[in-house]
Amino acid sequence: MSGSLQTLSDFLQCLIVGLRLGSVYALVALGYTMVYGIIRLINFAHGDFIMVGGYTLFFTIPAMLAVNDKLPIWLAVIVAIAVCALVGVTVELVAYRPVRKKGTNMTALITAIAMSLFLENLAQAIPAIGPNYKIMRRMFSNKAVLNFLNISLDWTTLLTILIGASVMIGLQLFVKKTKLGRAMRAVSEDKQASVLVGINVNRTIIITFAIGSGLAAVAALMYFAQYSTIMTTSGTMLGLKAFVAAVLGGIGIIPGAMLGGLVIGLVESFTTGYISSSLADAFVFLILIIVLIIKPAGILGKNVGEKV
């Protein structure tokens, strides 16, 4: 194979891996951005929702296959989405809402950090989970879809990208075109006006938490299909990078989270491929710093002052 062809295939390989990583980051970033958009809170526990989703898959898939080994994996994903949504809504109802009523933004932020630590330690305290890592069962086939010009594309990667893309398109349509989506946008912009037109603000916030947390379960499927070890802190770094993605794209802006996620995924993949894998995370944060210096509101964010 000639040198230039090799260069091209290296590039495409990095692109594919970047899109796969980016899809995962984007879905997690959406959870941060939707919740931030509606209650102006950075939900630091969001990364741990991925861990919750991961363990739900870890326990559900074998249980399901024990009942009937013909049952499809997506059934377990639905269980994981439901569990994550329930955890997200519970955290909102039990912790965030009471604090929001009484405290300041800072108390809410501290509460979010507390919820993150609480979920991690609670998971560790469950005997079936414990402090050690576990190996996830393979969820998608690792057979190659395509092996061409030294580029390998396996089913896990292809499905991750496809699921990510369809979830993002679906969410965008939901938010733009449906009545509930409009209500979510209304509440995130102006709670007082939302009440006046008859929107149940608290219910809309709960639905937002449910959707954002549900997305974390889908992200868990995509993430753990690739990296099969799971432990209680599995969501931490992924959550942090997805948070960076959300800020990079413009926090509170849904297309911003998608864009930010893809950018972070691609930066990580190309840094790994062309420079060094140990520098990948450093580059991710470097990009964040550069973007925030040039455009503090993020790539798609509008630099507007607080309305008075």
Place this chain on the structure above:
Amino acid sequence: MLRVENLHVSYGAVKAIKGISLKVNDGEIVSLIGANGAGKTTVLHTITGLVQPEDGIIEYNEINLQAVAPNKIVTLGLAHVPEGRHVFTQMTVTENLLMGAHYRKDRNKIEGDLEVVYESFPRLKERSRQFAGTLSGGEQQMLAMGRAMMSKPKLVVMDEPSMGLSPLLVKEVFNIIKTMHDNGITVLLVEQNAKMALSISDRAYVLETGKITMSGNASDLLLDERIKKAYLGA
């Protein structure tokens, strides 16, 4: 139609409203005038449930509004056009108007009502796909009023609709209020522009630091020496 009795409202230790009573009869335009900080906005916020009163009665068509969830009040036919318009700036003009009809279940009629609002506000129609944040102050005011109309109200409370608008636009806004009234909508209007407000109202109340100091027919108040001196700049 609307009856407020002995209303008291406090923000923490500050007493904003100190026992006011007022009523709005079916088919009237009633103004609540007063200086900045007199408590006019607080009265409206208390009526539509955005602020909880300490004491007092608020009844709308014999319904105790304090027992109604704030987001359900619009479903009773009581719409609130808030001070500072509060349009959804990141939504298009059409989406803003549809938000006005958010609670309505008669989906097949909403499309027709949208056309009716656009007929009353041709300028909004031209900008139907623009984001509301790109509109001028006058257009945003019209949008806020159009949004209220989309909720099919029987009573509209309006908070400073003329604020920050040029004299020409103020006239236009007041003409719209009159048109809404001609179409059978009862109006409770809060204004600093006392002259304009009194000129279209049936009755008016004067609010000063949380108390009603005068009330009566708008035409009588327009001629009252004290009102002239304090609010009409004559």
